Amino acid sequence: MQQPNGLPDEIDLSRPSAARVYDYFLGGAHNFEIDRKLAEQIAAMTPNLPATMRAGREFLRRAVRALLDAGVDQFLDIGSGIPTVGNVHEVAQAANPKARVVYVDIDPVAVAHSRELLAGNDLTGVIHADLRDPERILAEARRLGLLDFDRPLGILLAGVVHFVPDADRPGDILATLRAAAAPGSHLVISHSTFEDQPQEMLDAQRLSARTATEISLRSRAEITGFFGDWTLLEPGVVHMELWRPDSPSEVAADAQRFGAFGGVARNDRPAG
Ligand SMILES: C[S@@+](CC[C@H](N)C(=O)[O-])C[C@H]1O[C@@H](n2cnc3c(N)ncnc32)[C@H](O)[C@@H]1O
Numbered sequence: 001m002q003q004p005n006g007l008p009d010e011i012d013l014s015r016p017s018a019a020r021v022y023d024y025f026l027g028g029a030h031n032f033e034i035d036r037k038l039a040e041q042i043a044a045m046t047p048n049l050p051a052t053m054r055a056g057r058e059f060l061r062r063a064v065r066a067l068l069d070a071g072v073d074q075f076l077d078i079g080s081g082i083p084t085v086g087n088v089h090e091v092a093q094a095a096n097p098k099a100r101v102v103y104v105d106i107d108p109v110a111v112a113h114s115r116e117l118l119a120g121n122d123l124t125g126v127i128h129a130d131l132r133d134p135e136r137i138l139a140e141a142r143r144l145g146l147l148d149f150d151r152p153l154g155i156l157l158a159g160v161v162h163f164v165p166d167a168d169r170p171g172d173i174l175a176t177l178r179a180a181a182a183p184g185s186h187l188v189i190s191h192s193t194f195e196d197q198p199q200e201m202l203d204a205q206r207l208s209a210r211t212a213t214e215i216s217l218r219s220r221a222e223i224t225g226f227f228g229d230w231t232l233l234e235p236g237v238v239h240m241e242l243w244r245p246d247s248p249s250e251v252a253a254d255a256q257r258f259g260a261f262g263g264v265a266r267n268d269r270p271a272g
Helices: 018-025 033-045 049-069 088-095 108-118 134-144 170-179 199-208 220-225
Strands: 074-078 100-105 124-128 154-158 186-192 260-266
Touching: 018 033, 018 049, 018 108, 033 049, 049 088, 049 154, 049 186, 049 260, 074 088, 074 134, 088 100, 100 108, 100 134, 108 124, 124 134, 134 170, 154 170, 170 186, 220 260
Parallel strands: 074 100, 074 154, 100 124, 154 186
Antiparallel strands: 186 260
């Protein structure tokens, strides 16, 4: 069943959606009045948040470009949200029109909007799945037939691993994903941290721990551990803005203000 605007019936447009609020912060067009109202309220409470989201998106764009430069032409983007402004398939297909992208998200609203947005783009696919079930993600991705797991793959985990608490064993999840990727594959991670953060930010995080969207802040060492034995590319795991900025002179002195580290690593394991 579909609503007049083409969205499936299970998408409730009378309530705000986190995915559409995020889309609004990024300047996307896939949001409604009710989402914009909530976005304005959130922005009033946490003025840094929209800039943080944009910085995360910019990091992802630079990382995807670096992977394209390294010859990667297929991407598994987990926790993709609504593929909005500067989304991965646009960045990738601008550089390589044959690039393939499979988007994965747990949020049915993000998935429905993604399907609507990507209808007609044969080189992209959308999977509704949970990062905490990586075997299912890999099985569904294989079933879609868009990605070739015998060739280098870009696995993108931008702003999502911090939604997986330690009790759900994120290290094991990452190991499963890495094990499925051929030599020459790359892993991109951005992840919230408590390192270098002021007390107010940590207090706010403690409050958010009482809501449904609890975030696990982790240290640089823990985040680095998610790359396993893959080779970290320069400059390593750093505050997002410091990862290969387009114009190094424009990076703010307080690059730690977004409270998230970013890094990219390559699978140099010999084939076989
Ligand atoms: C902060 S947004 C990041 C969006 C995009 N990757 C980016 O960097 O712009 C986090 C996304 O992760 C999704 N997410 C949260 N937990 C997830 C899980 N366990 N499995 C899959 N996706 C998840 C949310 O629905 C949301 O769309």
